[in-house]
Amino acid sequence: MGSNLGDSRVIIFEAIKALEDILSELRCASLYETEPLYVTDQGRFINTVVAGFYNEDQEPLESVRGLLSCLHKIEESFGRNRATERRWGERFLDIDILLFGDLVINETDINIPHPRLKERRFALEPLLEILPDVTEPGTGLSYRSICQALPGQGVKRLPLSQGYK
Numbered sequence: 001m002g003s004n005l006g007d008s009r010v011i012i013f014e015a016i017k018a019l020e021d022i023l024s025e026l027r028c029a030s031l032y033e034t035e036p037l038y039v040t041d042q043g044r045f046i047n048t049v050v051a052g053f054y055n056e057d058q059e060p061l062e063s064v065r066g067l068l069s070c071l072h073k074i075e076e077s078f079g080r081n082r083a084t085e086r087r088w089g090e091r092f093l094d095i096d097i098l099l100f101g102d103l104v105i106n107e108t109d110i111n112i113p114h115p116r117l118k119e120r121r122f123a124l125e126p127l128l129e130i131l132p133d134v135t136e137p138g139t140g141l142s143y144r145s146i147c148q149a150l151p152g153q154g155v156k157r158l159p160l161s162q163g164y165k
Helices: 008-020 060-077 121-130 143-149
Strands: 024-028 032-034 045-047 050-053
Touching: 008 024, 008 045, 008 050, 008 060, 032 121, 045 121, 121 143
Parallel strands: none
Antiparallel strands: 024 050, 032 045
């Protein structure tokens, strides 16, 4: 998840609290301050990654769709309006599903793993902090080796005192 409008740290922390209501065994990485990657004429982002378990009783694709719906509602509660924002531009809150267990999903509305995960150090570094041995579903490629091959991209881990409590 990421934010670069408003008080981004507070927004991220409040979004994590909202996620605690829908994900069990929630784990959260440190906060990372990052340069914008695709649209560079905007402020730096605060990013993190969380991991948890969601509604394991449903068929996997429907479970992913249910989670995505919950995430969109959380984003909207922090002022996100997908209809008016520019792609990869400023936002109060963006929450993406990077992985969903070992699933590989290629649907018009959902792609898992996230299709740009392998190019985004701002997502890989916090992901590897909480899941250090994670590999790409379907290929088995190590996300750690993928991350190490990327340029720095202006990603800076923030001190623990500035992280989630």
